[in-house]
Amino acid sequence: MTSDESPTRVLILGSTGSIGTQALEVIAANPDRFEVVGLGAGGGNTDLLIAQARAAGLGPDAVGVANPDAADTVGAALGATVLSGPDAMTDLVHACPADVVLNAVVGSLGLAPSIAILRSGARLALANKESLVAGGSLVLDAAAPGQIVPVDSEHSAIAQCLRAGSAAEVDRLVLTASGGPFRGWTREQIVDVTPEQAGKHPTWSMGPMITLNSATLVNKALEVIEAHLLFDVDYDHIDVTVHPQSIVHSMVTFVDGATVAKASPPSMKLPIALALAWPERVPGASLACDFSTASAWTFEPVDNDVFPAIELARAAGTRGGSLTAVFNAANEAAADAFFAGRITFPRIVETIADVLSQADQWATPPGTLEEVFAADAWARRRAAEIA
């Protein structure tokens, strides 16, 4: 960016979450480069949202809150009604012209906003991987080339590695996984895992849902689907390796045998800043690796017997249609049941498998968003019944 350019206008959906708050820190550190034009959230933390809106100098017309009661609270504090209700995020996209919209809400409820962002012509800085996994080809069809820029650390890493060669020169994508808090555990050991144990990620501080997904390796399963969709690489050319240090964020192996890796200490500020400024890098976004002291980076295979989620996702993704939406929705419902103490930790992924085994009707490509929503709703119902 040159000094005579105006700042990039950024709208943040999910501003009160882990990604949203880090994005606001990136923006606050670069006021000449970025400007916040709107904020949206669920309504679980009205004090924070009000403080964020005031700090950004936003009026109520640039704020959206899904929960209507929370929206009343936020509106009262900001002096007028804010956008509210289940469509508040898409309404916000329509109300706030932006250059970049960061979709950092959690879950497949991010799908309609992702489509609205793409239709608005803004760049979609995509943290909400569930919207891509659920919407699949519908999301890709709504996007212009290069309009979706990944925020997810692995996919941001792959996008950076791909600068080293052409698409035709790519042999394999290699996603790294931390392995989660139960790496090395047996099937017997994971039976008694509690939500509290599953909420302690070894290397990243993140929201509760993605932290649980990392523990089951469902997060990596969703990321394999995400990588297939974003980079148009077949499932049998996408590998996962367990890298407990979370410093190498993913790799690309090219046809001549070269593997290009992207490394940095675990911080989401780097991929967030890069997605907001894409294709430019933001100086000082994150610390760099320190090679003046000894360190070890290790890689090991995934234990697919104890953690079968990735193999399930490959099978669902390879069969296609809305089965990836079914996978994600079954997981969201099973995760709710686990958090509520109704099922054990291994039953989360077993529930996904059970739901997928009954989901043949959803194997055809969806023609409309409504078909995806129907698959999503069906899978939640089946998962709740099974759980």
Ligand SMILES: NC(=O)C1=CN([C@@H]2O[C@H](COP(=O)(O)OP(=O)(O)OC[C@H]3O[C@@H](n4cnc5c(N)ncnc54)[C@H](OP(=O)(O)O)[C@@H]3O)[C@@H](O)[C@H]2O)C=CC1
């Ligand atoms: N955290 C991380 O490091 C990473 C996250 N991601 C992905 O980014 C997304 C966000 O994750 P994370 O920040 O950890 O999640 P958090 O749980 O920390 O934050 C979720 C955000 O979504 C908002 N939200 C919840 N329900 C709604 C709703 N109905 N409408 C609008 N907004 C809603 C929450 O608002 P409220 O506070 O009001 O409830 C909150 O702002 C997920 O898809 C995750 O997989 C990807 C890579 C890394």
Ligand SMILES: CC(=O)[C@@H](O)[C@H](O)COP(=O)(O)O
């Ligand atoms: C930071 C990020 O992108 C997360 O998706 C992270 O990768 C989760 O860690 P796991 O590798 O344990 O799933």
Ligand SMILES: [Mn+2]
């Ligand atoms: Mn990730």
